[in-house]
Amino acid sequence: MKIVFYGAGNMASAIFEGLISSSLLNSHDIYLTNRSSENQLQDYQEKLNIRYSYDDIELLTDADYVFLATKPYDFDSLAERIKDKIQPGNHFISIMAGISINQIKTKLQTQNPIARIMPNTNAQVQQSVTGITFSESFDAGHKDELFKILNSFGTALEVEEDKLHQVTAITGSGPAFLYYMYEQYIKAATKMGLDKDHVDAAVRNLIIGTGHMLEASELEIEQLRENITSKGGTTKAGLDALKKYPVEDIFTDCLEQAIKRSKELAD
Ligand SMILES: NC(=O)C1=CN([C@@H]2O[C@H](COP(=O)(O)OP(=O)(O)OC[C@H]3O[C@@H](n4cnc5c(N)ncnc54)[C@H](O)[C@@H]3O)[C@@H](O)[C@H]2O)C=CC1
Numbered sequence: 001m002k003i004v005f006y007g008a009g010n011m012a013s014a015i016f017e018g019l020i021s022s023s024l025l026n027s028h029d030i031y032l033t034n035r036s037s038e039n040q041l042q043d044y045q046e047k048l049n050i051r052y053s054y055d056d057i058e059l060l061t062d063a064d065y066v067f068l069a070t071k072p073y074d075f076d077s078l079a080e081r082i083k084d085k086i087q088p089g090n091h092f093i094s095i096m097a098g099i100s101i102n103q104i105k106t107k108l109q110t111q112n113p114i115a116r117i118m119p120n121t122n123a124q125v126q127q128s129v130t131g132i133t134f135s136e137s138f139d140a141g142h143k144d145e146l147f148k149i150l151n152s153f154g155t156a157l158e159v160e161e162d163k164l165h166q167v168t169a170i171t172g173s174g175p176a177f178l179y180y181m182y183e184q185y186i187k188a189a190t191k192m193g194l195d196k197d198h199v200d201a202a203v204r205n206l207i208i209g210t211g212h213m214l215e216a217s218e219l220e221i222e223q224l225r226e227n228i229t230s231k232g233g234t235t236k237a238g239l240d241a242l243k244k245y246p247v248e249d250i251f252t253d254c255l256e257q258a259i260k261r262s263k264e265l266a267d
């Protein structure tokens with residue numbers, strides 16, 4: 001199997017690093033290209049034993065899956081670059097937020113099968129939650145194969161194309177929203193009289209441990225929280241303070257704004 005990545009930035013690298021760690025593929029079957037920063041591609045070649053090229057004929061010949069992994073606003077330049085060189089066996093996998101299958105078809109001037117996926121950067125540790133939707137021409141055998149690829153760096157869920165806006169907000173951008181919350185928690189914690197380095201390390205381990213608890217426990221999140229909350233205790237005092245703020249409304253606004261932006265990009 002040959003897989004090509006057009007774009008080797010934050011999200012593409014999380015995917016190919018996750019793919020390589022999973023051992024589903026030989027790293028030699030993965031080809032990278034980008035706009036111009038060859039040094040970065042050389043680094044990946046040395047570090048991961050991956051190949052790279054700027055020759056689109058070489059890249060697209062015999063390529064089974066071609067990841068479109070530029071920023072949405074760079075897709076026009078990418079489409080111009082490859083549209084005359086597309087081969088019949090190329091299956092396109094777009095990770096670009098907001099750009100529809102129809103837009104991709106039109107810009108690439110192709111009837112080849114196209115899938116859109118919405119992964120997140122947790123792919124790098126094989127924990128992406130990835131939404132996927134397919135064009136009609138994507139056959140069952142290739143769908144199965146692509147699910148295997150996606151499952152090698154996390155879990156995948158098929159959704160209707162118009163639901164990808166929600167997936168983009170909730171789990172695509174989701175890590176950034178959670179990181180932002182953690183940043184605020186660390187900032188607040190450093191005001192409590194402990195050394196900043198200690199707080200950074202302690203909170204990082206707190207987050208990692210809490211994630212492992214979620215993974216290991218069959219209890220609902222609410223129950224896990226209640227198990228920590230003694231009657232009249234410290235957790236209750238902290239939670240009572242937190243509940244004075246409209247936390248759910250804040251996240252509703254956050255997700256609605258991200259969904260709105262995804263729809264704007266699609267227009
Ligand atoms: N970063 C994230 O957490 C997520 C990003 N995405 C999507 O992934 C896409 C890429 O995002 P990032 O990796 O964060 O961006 P990035 O800026 O880190 O990487 C973009 C890559 O595209 C390359 N590129 C630009 N024009 C090109 C061209 N004409 N030909 C070949 N390569 C070209 C750049 O050289 C760079 O390697 C975006 O469309 C975004 O919507 C989706 C899910 C999560």
Ligand SMILES: O=C(O)[C@@H]1CCC=N1
Nearest residue numbers: 097168169172173174
């Ligand atoms: O911010 C963005 O547009 C991309 C899509 C999901 C995560 N990052």
